[in-house]
Amino acid sequence: MQMNLFAEIRALVVESLADMATRGELPAGLDMANVAVEPPRDAAHGDMATNAAMVLAKPAGLAPRVIAETLAARLAADPRITTAEVAGPGFLNLRLAPAVWQGVVGAALTEGRDFGRSTLGQGTRVNVEFVSANPTGPMHVGHTRGAVFGDALAALLDFAGFDVTREYYINDGGAQVDVLARSAYERYREANGLDPEIAEGLYPGDYLIPVGEALKAKYGDTLLDRPEADWLAEVREFATAEMMAMIREDLALLGVRMDVYSSEKALYGTGKIEGAIDTLRGMGLIYEGTLEPPKGKLPEDWEEREQTLFRSTAHGDDVDRPVKKSDGSWTYFAPDIAYHYDKVTRGYDLLIDILGADHGGYVKRLKAVVSALSGGKVPLEVKLIQLVKLWKNGAPFKMSKRAGTFVTLRDVVEQAGADVTRFVMLTRKNDAALDFDFDKVLEQSKDNPVWYVQYAHARVSSVIRKATAAGIAADDATLAAADLAKLGHEAEIGLAKKIAEWPRLVEIAARGQEPHRIAFYLYELASDLHALWNRGNDDASLRFLQEGDAATSQAKIALARATGVVISAGLGILGVTPAEEMR
RNA sequence: GCCCGCAUAGCUCAGCGGAUGAGAGCGUCGCCCUCCGAAGGCGAAGGCCCCAGGUUCGAGUCCUGGUGCGGGCACCA
Numbered sequence: 001m002q003m004n005l006f007a008e009i010r011a012l013v014v015e016s017l018a019d020m021a022t023r024g025e026l027p028a029g030l031d032m033a034n035v036a037v038e039p040p041r042d043a044a045h046g047d048m049a050t051n052a053a054m055v056l057a058k059p060a061g062l063a064p065r066v067i068a069e070t071l072a073a074r075l076a077a078d079p080r081i082t083t084a085e086v087a088g089p090g091f092l093n094l095r096l097a098p099a100v101w102q103g104v105v106g107a108a109l110t111e112g113r114d115f116g117r118s119t120l121g122q123g124t125r126v127n128v129e130f131v132s133a134n135p136t137g138p139m140h141v142g143h144t145r146g147a148v149f150g151d152a153l154a155a156l157l158d159f160a161g162f163d164v165t166r167e168y169y170i171n172d173g174g175a176q177v178d179v180l181a182r183s184a185y186e187r188y189r190e191a192n193g194l195d196p197e198i199a200e201g202l203y204p205g206d207y208l209i210p211v212g213e214a215l216k217a218k219y220g221d222t223l224l225d226r227p228e229a230d231w232l233a234e235v236r237e238f239a240t241a242e243m244m245a246m247i248r249e250d251l252a253l254l255g256v257r258m259d260v261y262s263s264e265k266a267l268y269g270t271g272k273i274e275g276a277i278d279t280l281r282g283m284g285l286i287y288e289g290t291l292e293p294p295k296g297k298l299p300e301d302w303e304e305r306e307q308t309l310f311r312s313t314a315h316g317d318d319v320d321r322p323v324k325k326s327d328g329s330w331t332y333f334a335p336d337i338a339y340h341y342d343k344v345t346r347g348y349d350l351l352i353d354i355l356g357a358d359h360g361g362y363v364k365r366l367k368a369v370v371s372a373l374s375g376g377k378v379p380l381e382v383k384l385i386q387l388v389k390l391w392k393n394g395a396p397f398k399m400s401k402r403a404g405t406f407v408t409l410r411d412v413v414e415q416a417g418a419d420v421t422r423f424v425m426l427t428r429k430n431d432a433a434l435d436f437d438f439d440k441v442l443e444q445s446k447d448n449p450v451w452y453v454q455y456a457h458a459r460v461s462s463v464i465r466k467a468t469a470a471g472i473a474a475d476d477a478t479l480a481a482a483d484l485a486k487l488g489h490e491a492e493i494g495l496a497k498k499i500a501e502w503p504r505l506v507e508i509a510a511r512g513q514e515p516h517r518i519a520f521y522l523y524e525l526a527s528d529l530h531a532l533w534n535r536g537n538d539d540a541s542l543r544f545l546q547e548g549d550a551a552t553s554q555a556k557i558a559l560a561r562a563t564g565v566v567i568s569a570g571l572g573i574l575g576v577t578p579a580e581e582m583r
Numbered sequence: 584g585c586c587c588g589c590a591u592a593g594c595u596c597a598g599c600g601g602a603u604g605a606g607a608g609c610g611u612c613g614c615c616c617u618c619c620g621a622a623g624g625c626g627a628a629g630g631c632c633c634c635a636g637g638u639u640c641g642a643g644u645c646c647u648g649g650u651g652c653g654g655g656c657a658c659c660a
Contacts, residue, residue: 034600041602051601054640064640088602089640134660174660291657295584307658318586318656325658332660360587361655384588387653428596431588433653435595440609444622447609455622466619508599520597523607534624537616545619582622 004118004503005104006048009080009094010037013050016074025070027060039501046085046093047497053090064090101496102484108499108562109480113569116503120510121162127343128154130354131251131258132169135243136180138207139250139409142356145434146385147409148425148575150354151256152515153383155573160510165348166259169339172240173264174332179203180243181236182228187212188235192221211242240265250409254418255575262342264335273330276338276373277308277323285311285372291319310337315368337369344374351380352513357431360384383430383513391437416441419576423450426519426574444582449523453567454579456526459533460564461580463544467557472550479558486555491532491542495559498528502566515574522570529563 014035020026035056040049053068060067065086072084072092083095108115130150133143151166158164171177183203186196191212198204215223215238223231244261251258267273280286289309293302308324310333323334343351351370355362363382370380390397390407397407412421420441427449428434446452467474487493502521509517536543544556568578 036599036601038599038601041598041606042604045602049602054601057640091602093602136660171660176660294657302657305658322658327658329658331658357588357654359655363587384654386588429589432596433589437595446623449608451622452608455620459620459623463619470619504599512599514599516597517599520607523597527607530623531625533619534615534621537618537621537624540618543619547619582620 004116004507005096005100005500006037006039006504009048009096010035010050012075012078012080013037013052013071016071017052017056019074020067020070026056026062026067030056030059032056039497040093045087045091046083047096048094049087050092050094051090053086053092057090068092098488098493099485101493101500102487104500105484105487105496105559105562106480108502108565109476109558112476112565113572115565116506116569117159117161118503118507118510119161120507121157121160123161123163124349125163125165125347126157126350126352127165127167127346127348128157128352128354129167129169129343130154131247131256132171133247134171134176135240135247136176137203137205137243139247141388141390141407141409141412141436142385144254144409144412144421145388145425146354146356147251147254147256148422149383149385149430149515151254152422152426152518152574153352153354153513155575156506156510156515156518157513159569159573160506162350162510166257167343168258168261170240170244170261170263170265172244173268173335177236177240177265178232180239181232184208184211184215184239184242185223185228185231185235188215188219188223191216192224194224207246208239211239214238214242253410253413254422262339264339267335267338267342272342273334273338276341277334279341280310280337280372283372285314286323287311289320291322310365310369312365312368315371317364317368321365333365336366337373340366340369340380341373344370344378348378351378353380353382354430355382355384357384357386381513385430386433388425388434388436391435391439393439397438412436419454420450422575423453423519423571426516429514429516449519450576451582452530453522453526453571455582456529457564457567457571457578458580458582459529460560460567463557463560467545467553470545470547472545472553472557474554474557474561476561479554479561482554482558483551484555484558486552487559489542491535492556492559495528495532495563498525499562499566502570518570518573522567522574525563525566525570529560 014032017026017032021028021030035050035052037048037050040046052071053064056067057064068086068090072086075081075084075094080096080100081094082097085093087093128150131143131147133139154164154166179202183198186198186202187208190196215235277286287309288306290304290306291309305326307322307326309320310323312321313319321333322331323337325331340351353366366382367380370378415438424436424441425434440448444451464474487496505517505521509515532542544553544560546553546556571578
C-alpha cells in the first residue's frame with residue numbers, strides 16, 4: 001500500500017470532473033492530463049489547490065469560475081475535504097480534515113521507511129553508469145561527486161519504482177593503461193633497488209610504489225632488463241587489477257556498491273566492436289572520409305586525413321566522428337559504441353550516463369550512437385557533473401598533482417566522513433558548480449545542513465528514549481496504534497502536512513532526476529521539527545512527552561517518529577546514516 | 584567561430600507553468616532557557632529573479648536573440 005495524498009485528491013478531482021461530464025455539466029472527452037493538485041505557495045490559501053477549472057475552461061468553452069463553482073460543491077461533499085473555495089481567476093482552494101493529516105502520520109508509521117515509495121517508474125529497466133574512473137590511479141574529488149550523485153540517483157529511481165542497475169565501465173583498453181604499466185614497471189625497478197625513471201608522461205604518484213613491490217613479490221627480478229614487449233601485457237594486467245582493487249576500496253569508503261563492472265578490454269578480440277560498427281554500417285552510418293578542419297583557431301599540426309567515420313550528424317551531432325585512427329586502429333570512441341550497444345541489447349529501457357563536465361563535448365555523439373543502435377527506442381540521458389571547488393581556512397584550495405596537493409576521495413572522506421561528504425555533495429544540482437568547504441562541513445550548527453538534519457533525527461530518538469525511560473511505550477507498533485486524533489494543534493498538523501509532501505517530492509525528484517531535492521526537503525522537514533520542538537518551550541502542551549499521560553504522549557511521539565521515519569528514508573536515498581544521538 | 588552549462592537578497596544557494604506579498608542559511612539588528620539538549624527557536628531589515636523580445640488565461644520557471652562567467656571543440660582516453 002502506498003499513500004500519496006496529493007495523488008489521492010487529484011484522483012478525486014478527476015473523478016468528480018468525469019461525473020460532471022456524465023451529467024452534462026462538462027463536455028465529454030476532455031483531456032485531464034494538465035489537471036494538477038498541488039500545495040499552494042501560500043499556506044493561507046489552503047492545503048491544496050487545483051487548476052482544473054483554468055485548464056478546462058478553454059476546451060470546455062465555459063468560464064473558469066463556473067466550472068470551479070460546480071466542482072467545489074461536488075468536492076465539498078467528500079468527507080476528506082472541509083472547504084473548497086473558488087479563488088482568483090478560477091483556482092480551487094481545498095482544506096482537508098484533520099483526520100486526513102493524522103492519517104498521514106499513521107501511514108508513515110505503518111509503512112516505515114517504505115512510506116513514500118512510488119510506482120512511478122513502473123519497473124522501467126534503467127542502467128545508471130557512473131564513476132567509470134580510469135583504472136590508473138586513486139579517485140579524486142571530482143570522481144567523488146560523480147559517485148555520490150550516481151549512487152543517490154540510482155537509489156532515488158529505485159525508490160520511485162524503477163528497476164535500477166548500477167554500473168561501472170572500466171576503461172582498461174586504451175593507451176592510458178599502457179602508461180600505467182610503464183609507470184608501475186619503474187616502481188618495480190625501484191623495488192628491486194634500481195633508480196626509477198619516471199619520464200614525462202608517466203604517472204608519478206606514490207600509490208604505484210606498493211604496486212612495484214607487489215610486482216617484485218610476484219616476479220622477483222625476472223622482468224628486469226627485458227624489452228617492454230616481454231612484460232607490458234602482464235604488468236598492465238597486474239597493475240590494472242591493483243588499481244581497480246583500490247578504486248573499489250575507495251567506493252566502499254563512500255558506501256557505493258556497483259551491481260556490474262564492465263570492462264572495455266573485454267570488448268576487444270570478441271568481435272563486439274566490429275559487430276557494433278557493422279551494425280551501424282548496415283544502417284549506412286559508417287563511411288570513409290575526411291573531416292572538415294574545425295572552425296576558429298586551427299591546431300598547429302592539423303592535417304587532412306582519411307578515416308573511418310560515424311555519421312553521427314544523422315542523429316543530432318554537429319560533426320561526424322572518427323571510429324578509426326588513420327593507422328587503422330580503433331579510436332576510444334569505438335569501444336564506447338560497442339559498450340553502449342551492449343547496454344542496449346541487454347534490454348534496458350533507459351540509459352543514464354554520469355560524466356564529468358569536461359566530457360560535455362562527448363554527449364551528442366553518445367546520444368547519436370544510442371539513438372542509432374536502439375532505433376530511437378532507448379533514450380540516453382547524460383548527467384554532467386560540474387566542478388567541485390575545495391575551500392580550506394577561508395581560501396580556495398588549489399589542487400596540483402605536482403605540488404602534492406592533489407585531493408583524493410580518500411582524503412575527503414577521512415577528513416569529513418562519508419555521511420557529510422555525501423550529503424554536502426548532494427546539496428547542489430549536478431549541473432552547477434559546488435563549493436566544498438572543509439571548515440563549514442565539520443561545523444555543528446544550522447549553517448551545516450547535514451548536522452541540522454541529523455540533529456532532528458537524533459532529537460526524535462531522544463524523545464523515544466526518554467519516553468521509554470518514563471515508562472511510556474514508544475515502539476513503532478504502539479505508536480502506530482496511538483490515538484492520533486489527539487494531534488489537533490495547528491503546529492502539529494503543520495508538521496504532518498510537511499510529512500504528507502514526502503511521497504510527492506519523491507516523484508518530483510525522480511522525474512527530474514534531481515536527488516538534491518531530497519536534501520533540501522529534509523532540511524525543511526528538520527526545520528519544522530525543530531520549530532515544533534521549541535514551541536514546547538513556550539507551550540508545555542506541545543511537548544512530545546507529556547508526563548503521566550501515556551495516550552497523549554504516544555500520539556505526539558508518533559508524529560515525531562513519523563518525521564524521523566521520513567528523515568531516515570530520505571537519508572537512506574542519499575546514502576547517509578541517520579544519527580541516533582549527537583556527539 | 585561552434586557546442587554544452589550557469590546567471591535569483593551583501594555572500595552561498597532553493598524555487599514541479601500558477602494566485603497584487605519571490606524563499607532558506609550566513610552576515611547585520613532585536614527577542615526567547617528555574618522548560619523533553621538553546622548544538623535550538625522567533626522576529627526585523629535587505630530583491631529592475633542579467634537584458635530584450637516571444638508563447639500562454641498566467642513566466643523567476645518554457646522559446647528565440649543578446650550580455651557575462653565556467654567547460655569543451657580533428658586519430659588523446
